[in-house]
Amino acid sequence: MIGILRSFGRGAVDVVRAFGRVVAFFVVATMQGLREPGGLAAAVQQAIILTSRCALPVALVVGPIGAMLALQSLTLIRTFGTEKQLAPLAAAVIIKELAPGFCSVVVAMQGGASIAAEIAAMRLAEELDALEVMGLEPRGLIAGPRILGAALAGPLLDTLAIVMGLTGAYLMAVLVMDVPHTMFIEGLADGFSVKDLLLSELKTSIFGLGLGAICASAGFNCERTTVGVGAAANTAVVASVVFVLAANYLLNTALFGLRGGGVQL
Amino acid sequence: MTDPRIARLTTTISTALLWPLRFGAFFAVAMKAAVSGPPAKDTLLLTVRLLVRSLPVVLVVTFFSGAMLTVQAAASMASFGAASMSGLIVGFGGVREVFPLLAGGSMAARTGAELASQLQAMRVTRQVEALEMMGLDPLRLLVAPRLIACTIGGPLCVIAAMVSGLVGAQLVGVFQLGIDRGAMWDALLSTLGTIDVMVGLVKGVFLGLIVGVVACFEGFAADDSGPASVGRAANRAVIRGMIFVCSASLTLSMLIYGQLLVNE
Numbered sequence: 110m111i112g113i114l115r116s117f118g119r120g121a122v123d124v125v126r127a128f129g130r131v132v133a134f135f136v137v138a139t140m141q142g143l144r145e146p147g148g149l150a151a152a153v154q155q156a157i158i159l160t161s162r163c164a165l166p167v168a169l170v171v172g173p174i175g176a177m178l179a180l181q182s183l184t185l186i187r188t189f190g191t192e193k194q195l196a197p198l199a200a201a202v203i204i205k206e207l208a209p210g211f212c213s214v215v216v217a218m219q220g221g222a223s224i225a226a227e228i229a230a231m232r233l234a235e236e237l238d239a240l241e242v243m244g245l246e247p248r249g250l251i252a253g254p255r256i257l258g259a260a261l262a263g264p265l266l267d268t269l270a271i272v273m274g275l276t277g278a279y280l281m282a283v284l285v286m287d288v289p290h291t292m293f294i295e296g297l298a299d300g301f302s303v304k305d306l307l308l309s310e311l312k313t314s315i316f317g318l319g320l321g322a323i324c325a326s327a328g329f330n331c332e333r334t335t336v337g338v339g340a341a342a343n344t345a346v347v348a349s350v351v352f353v354l355a356a357n358y359l360l361n362t363a364l365f366g367l368r369g370g371g372v373q374l
Numbered sequence: 375m376t377d378p379r380i381a382r383l384t385t386t387i388s389t390a391l392l393w394p395l396r397f398g399a400f401f402a403v404a405m406k407a408a409v410s411g412p413p414a415k416d417t418l419l420l421t422v423r424l425l426v427r428s429l430p431v432v433l434v435v436t437f438f439s440g441a442m443l444t445v446q447a448a449a450s451m452a453s454f455g456a457a458s459m460s461g462l463i464v465g466f467g468g469v470r471e472v473f474p475l476l477a478g479g480s481m482a483a484r485t486g487a488e489l490a491s492q493l494q495a496m497r498v499t500r501q502v503e504a505l506e507m508m509g510l511d512p513l514r515l516l517v518a519p520r521l522i523a524c525t526i527g528g529p530l531c532v533i534a535a536m537v538s539g540l541v542g543a544q545l546v547g548v549f550q551l552g553i554d555r556g557a558m559w560d561a562l563l564s565t566l567g568t569i570d571v572m573v574g575l576v577k578g579v580f581l582g583l584i585v586g587v588v589a590c591f592e593g594f595a596a597d598d599s600g601p602a603s604v605g606r607a608a609n610r611a612v613i614r615g616m617i618f619v620c621s622a623s624l625t626l627s628m629l630i631y632g633q634l635l636v637n638e
Contacts, residue, residue: 166613166616166617169617169620169621170616170617170620173620173621173623173624174475174620174624176624177471177475177623177624177627178467178471180624180627180628180631180632181466181467181470181471181627181631184631185466185565201450205446205450206442206443206446210439210442214479214616215613215616218479218482218483218612218613218616219609219612219613222608222609222612222613223609226605226606226609229605230602230605285628285632335602335604336495336604338602338604338605339491339604339605339608342487342605342608342609343483343484343487343488343491343608346483346487346612347431347480347483347484350431350435350479350480350483351431351434351435351438354434354435354438354439354442354476355434355438357438357439357442358438358439358441358442358445358546361442361445361446361449362445362550364449365445365446365448365449
């Protein structure tokens with residue numbers, strides 16, 4: 110019994126310790142990354158790489174989810190006979206929740222894993238040590254641009270996710286479920302405001318910072334073996350998926366207040 | 375003298391076009407191997423391992439998604455003054471779509487990556503060839519037990535995901551939003567029936583199978599070599615697993631719930 114408790118306690122302490130390490134790593138890496146000459150340009154370059162790598166998976170994941178949303182909303186809405194509500198509902202749910210959430214999960218799975226694996230491979234090949242020997246700061250040079258790049262790529266991919274999600278919902282609603290075309294298109298704008306769009310983009314940007322930091326730090330602290338590289342990528346993916354969902358909950362709570370509806374949007 | 379970029383582009387396109395064919399062929403042989411009776415002990419051990427590795431991730435991920443959806447839904451419903459309506463929405467959308475989907479995604483991220491890197495590592499270290507040399511069938515010995523384990527583990531993970539998501543929603547609803555305990559729970563369960571649990575089980579079987587097949591294909595049959603290929607195989611297994619899970623989930627929903635919609 111004591112043994113089980115002890116292992117639980119140790120697990121909890123490990124989680125807290127890992128969290129602290131990531132936060133410290135994040136602060137150092139981004140500060141130094143910004144201070145490096147050409148740091149911003151490097152970040153933009155990383156953002157482009159990340160966007161091109163994640164665009165197709167994001168589209169392929171969020172598209173079906175939009176269609177699914179339309180299908181299930183229709184099963185609920187048709188019983189009340191208010192099909193008109195479908196488009197605003199789909200727009201609101203996709204823009205506020207599904208697009209940023211699932212887009213970030215996919216970025217964590219595809220982009221985050223590649224960030225972690227790339228940096229871990231550098232660690233394995235002792236390239237990071239070589240940088241240190243030359244008096245350069247690998248955290249600022251290597252990790253900083255990738256973390257900032259993930260934050261820049263987030264909103265771009267979120268926009269793509271919103272477009273794809275709405276397209277999926279449109280295809281399902283209009284082509285499969287025979288909702289009138291004009292009713293759907295005209296209803297879309299009623300579901301969201303510019304503020305919702307900006308919040309959605311801001312969310313993905315914050316998730317990008319977080320998952321970038323988690324994955325980069327996993328790569329930096331990996332074991333120096335071939336297996337270690339794979340393990341680092343895998344831990345990074347799982348940790349950042351959990352991070353995205355937990356952070357999403359905390360952000361929603363912060364936005365809407367503890368009791369819900371604290372901020373009227 | 376051809377431009378190397380054009381050569382690279384043509385190879386990329388041709389591999390992309392050939393991928394479905396190769397995947398389909400692998401799927402057929404793997405299923406045949408799975409039906410032909412894999413070693414029972416390995417299958418059992420792999421199932422236990424899958425549950426031990428994936429269930430914690432599934433539980434944490436769906437718990438937070440239930441919590442997050444409740445906060446969002448309550449905020450959207452606040453203008454109607456009925457916060458407990460959020461329970462209805464989360465119960466309906468979560469159990470039918472979001473929780474199974476995230477369970478599949480978590481399985482792909484955890485078990486899919488693990489299976490792919492295991493098999494690819496066996497390929498790289500030539501253990502698979504060694505089995506073939508000895509006249510043993512690596513598909514039956516390595517791939518089949520993993521497929522069966524995923525097919526058994528899938529529905530268990532989906533059911534666990536539903537429970538965990540509902541618990542997350544209930545806890546947030548009661549302790550954070552201050553909704554009455556009984557009202558919240560009733561709202562969560564009000565739209566659900568046995569059919570949703572059955573559909574969850576069916577989805578679980580298919581999603582688990584898909585995660586397993588994609589992971590085994592990426593680890594076992596993909597054209598990749600060298601030590602770095604282990605990481606790449608895991609990476610592909612995760613992202614392709616996620617994509618396949620989404621499409622499969624949509625297809626299943628259309629087949630099952632779309633049918634119900636027509637009948638009503």
